[in-house]
Amino acid sequence: MSRRRALRAALTALAAASVAASTMALAPVAAADEVGPTGLYLVTLASPGSSSPTAAATAEQDALIASVGAPVPIYRWTTALNGFATELTAEQAALLTADPAVELVEADAILPLAAAPRSASSAASMAKATRRPRGGAGVVVGVIDSGIAPESPVFADTPGLGREPERFLGACTTGDDWSVELCNRKLVGASWFVAGFGADRVRSTESLSPRDVIGHGTQVASVAAGNAGVSVAAEDWSGSFGGVAPQARIAAYKACWSAPDPTDDGCSTADLVTAIDRATADRVDVLNLSVAGPTAFDTVERALLGATENDVVVVAAAGNDARRQYAAHPAPWVTTVGGLAGSIRAGRVVVRRGPTLEGASRAVAPTGRARILLANDVAASDATQRQASQCQPGSLDASLAAGAIVVCSRGGSARVEKSQTVRHADGVGMVLVNRDRGTVADDFHSVPTVHLEARQARVLVRWLRRHPGAQATLRPLDRPTAPPRMARWSAPGDPTAGTVKPDLVAPATGVLGAVPSTTGRRWDLFTGTSAAAAQVSGVAALVRARHRDWTADLVRSAIATTALPIDGPGNGLHQGAGRSVAAAAARPGLAFPVGDAAFRAYLTGELTGDDLNVPSMLIRGHRTLTRRVTNVSSRPMYFSSRAVGFNRHTVSVRPAALTLRPHESATFRVRVSGPSGPHRLDAGQVVWTSARGTTVRVPVVLVR
Template sequence: MTLGTTRTTRTASRRRALRAALVPLLVATLAASTMALTSSADADDTSVTELYLVTLTEPGSAAPEAQATLAAEQDVLLSSVAAPAPVYRWTTALNGFATQLTVEQAAMLSADESVVLVEPDAILPLAAAPRTASSATSMASPAKANRRPRGGAGVVVGVIDSGIAPESPVFADTPALGREPERFAGGCSTGQDWTTDICNRKLVGARWYVDGFGVDRVRSSESLSPRDVTGHGTQVASVAAGNAGVSVAADDWSGTFGGVAPQARIAAYKACWSAPDPADDGCSTADLVTAIDAATADRVDVLNLSVAGPTAFDTVERALLGATENDIAVIAAAGNDARHQYAAHPAPWVTTVGALAGSIRAGRVSVQGGPKLEGATRAVESSGRARIALATNVAASGASQRAASQCRAGSLDASLAAGTIVVCSRGGNARVEKSQTVQHADGVGMVLVNRTRGTVADDFHSLPTVHLEARQGRVLLHWLRRHPAAEATLRPLDRPAAPPRLARWSAPGDPTAGTVKPDLVATATGVLGAVPSATGRRWDLFTGTSAAAAQVSGVAALVRARHRDWTADLVRSAIATTAVPVGRAPNGLEQGAGRSAAKVAARPGLAFPVGPSSFRDYLVGDRAGAALNTPSMLIRGHHTLTRRVTNVSSRPMYYSSRAVGFTNHRVMVQPAAMTLRPGQSTTFSVDVTGPTGPHPLDAGQVVWTSARGTTVRVPVVLVR
């Protein structure tokens, strides 16, 4: 026996011993994880199998020869624990598989040196806020939004979501799409009520994955195909890359619609499903990873994932790393649960998007001979002059005062309300249901009044409506009680009633993490998007970080179309550094770099390139988060961080720096100024000094400004 053989034998023996010692512990750990997914009786039965996601240490590959090798190694691993054939196999974005395992089999795989992660399948929710009577649905009027007729030509945006409604005109094949995608290699799957010829030059790809969620768990109205029946995926895709100039008619509003990147193509990957009980709706992580792997193999340019998730580097995040390494700009939603969870998708290779409550369009109630009051409206035309009456004064016989005042269904008398502007109180039912009640009673307009402190919203209403906050509402109610025969006019004003602000429910970043999240924010309230006709509408508003992520995905498509030679890390950098801070004291853990700015994102001036192996080095622990060349900084204590920037413009540029927003620390930038030729790179450092001992979090920005007016912002968060 040679020395090499002896060492190999000893190493194998040590590995077997370690595996034998670890398996009991891993069995207990995995059993505890599985308890959340199964009954306690089943969890105690070692013969029960669950779907597990297994990730191998070796990364995936885009090369067919390498993929064949990875698949063969996976088969050896599966046979080592007598596991069945995998439900899914991944070889591109990730090297791994999903298969049915007992807890003991899962523990044995966890102890194998070639395996980096084993976790049970889980159901993640979509990142859209639920539609409730109190949910805010406000934004700049769609008549003023997304009027860009061009942008995104030649780029494919992959959307992993609940599918797509191909019949919507926003996904029609039009001559205005411009140049064809150069690298997309995907296709169109078949399914229920879905044939391959449904895809076209706009909808270039469509696939669906349900084996993780389970066919037996889907709602009967679902379509086992790429077709969307709930609307979320259609809304996301339309906002990101829907065609421009599409006519919209929704309730009392009409106008035109266009996605952020209207010339971009769309590839839909359906991995999210509705269940008989809406509480069970969601996306299986096994289906999500499979969709990510497919989108990576299809070579999309931008990948949108508007799905909430854990704040750890799970299998989904590892698959997204593989997508990033294959030069895909990955955009994901931060999540909507600020009270209970930090921002989802904490990985630095993902552009994580938080929520901005958009500006609200202003409207005026003009009472003849009386007060002129301003609130929120989405109407585009005046109501005309009409009698204005309290809802209780036009109540239907038998309706309670409370029901009538809140304009609940059937509470108004058409013989009294016809031709009248009705004043309704907030509460008791959805805001838009109140205007429907007034319309059914033949009213011509509605004034919605807050009775307590609260926000106002410019919802889609059935007829011209102005929503007043409580103080303005009290003025109107007092006047009408003294002047019951008063007349008034409702009219829109061509300006916002309130500026954009951060949404309080948007999940913030974790101060104990290694990087700053979210990366930026975008409008996330009342965003207009197309929906399947099966929902009973063709257009609807949606709210949540899913809407914000959809817009930033569109911005990424604009940047990629403008700079076809830029890699995904430069696209990510451009989107972040051109964002504009929201508020006077921006905190990077709430808003990242600030509000997405589509108009200037393709002209960032400076970029922060990230080396091809940097993110994987960070994942395996060979590189600290602070050392990643990201366009943000999270600094612990008194430290100095360094970043490398490249002039990506076509001109020599002079930049000067300043540090703004910090309250407890002194932040110095070295050098204070720099001049770079096109393509030239240099480094700068940020040094922090200040008080010692425990202090509250401090945050601000390092701002580089060029002589030509280009501004590059880098959010900096200081933690102890």
């Protein structure tokens, strides 16, 4: 008897008291004191889901459930996956793991949203509201997140949405303070899933409905596909907002919840898989998952494979913990997005007869000339010097600070709270100063603010101490202080994996998005690879709307190959193909088609990353890899190739040129030569340039 059969026989004997093996009906669970404690498990069957689920799939699930005496599942999956989630003992889970009809059994887990930790907000901000008035018509972007705030004007039913979606089958569900009437032509679907997380574990202010109380889901949806031309008024900044694909429709799938302790906020994998399965059955065109996660091919990744096989463009966040984890969502069927620290808006502190200093500022108009005072010098009588210097709430005396620009130190409270303190004390402006090394940020503030780094801060503070009664003006500048660069916390790809991750990057610091009014404001900045993924989901919607006949793999290829590389530290395992460029993605020239069964063959080990026809290459040693490209334009095109960026190896491309008619395909080979033996990672790009100016870039990463 094989070890696998022996294990199954032994475990069957342990569970015999609770199993009726001869019946197809579900058996009741034995008492916990007889079989041990139970936990929620996700069970994936070897046979895949189907776009047209059958009774046979349910019967197969029922047979497995009955075979171990498990209870009725809390969820069943039939489209993206064939599987279920149910309470199991460890023995029952082991028995199912040993069953040849089962592909994977894993315990439910809580995954965090891919918003950056608070400290990461100190990275340079970038909150550019798009001015694109059109794009994405007829496309539905599914957003699996913390829900949505339907009252926001970015989700209003406006007359300029364009053609209706052709394939979407979803609907609007009900729940606490939520009715189907809250959906409209813009918000075409809304569902919620809490059985995995547990309704008894959510915060008292949560809504058991699609309604967003955290704000994250609303921000993501608004950035990806919020309406264009929406007026924004946020503290001392105003302007106009629009999502990347403003005519696209939105379907919200709430699978992420707030807990009494914010550190317990997150998304149950059982809820996430159910949301993916529902979105796939609803036939969304693009699916955004701004949720961090493991770096393995877990149940969530397998569900995303099912979505991809059902022609959904799947976009997910790489995660924000570069020090401890490689990029999440390592699957090649997912477009994984890393974070870019964008340029920040600048401002100037001009001290009369004194120094002129530059820092970060989002102010849109200068202050008049006013007294400039150290916060210590305008302390409230009941405040400590430390509280006053940091402009903590209630620490300033309005009789002393009124009409003045106040210099506040970093620390002790949130940056934006300090400007609120200055405003409450009737100050007219703030200079925020770093005491130690650190970045500066152009936050939305309650009064015009310039944020200075430590060296310039010391210059200002020393001068003011020698010149009491000084006056100054705060002035915004039109230029940014620094070019975009990789966010240091954005998770890089794993050099031991089979493919290059992340696929590309997008702005991820200080991105402007709508939030629920229950948060105390209607707009806010958010930071993290969740913001980056939202933008790329919008780009995917633009491409799908422009090319309705393109399959998901062609859309994914177009987005990646038209990205622009980022200068500075990092390599292909940090930025992938580079920065997403929406305007170029709709006209890629060449695309890398992936066969219908190729991704599943990769999952099962029948294909390696070397053989998978994706628009990137992870090469070990002196190897030659082959890729196939198709001319997806409407004209014959000539392309010439070159290899760029490699420091220690010679990379050649054969053939050196291609001439392709519309829809014609050809293969090319990339060969690596150079030093042998241990070496540091090397990276560059294979670039194909057409006579018409179209450029296709393929990131190539060379590892040991």
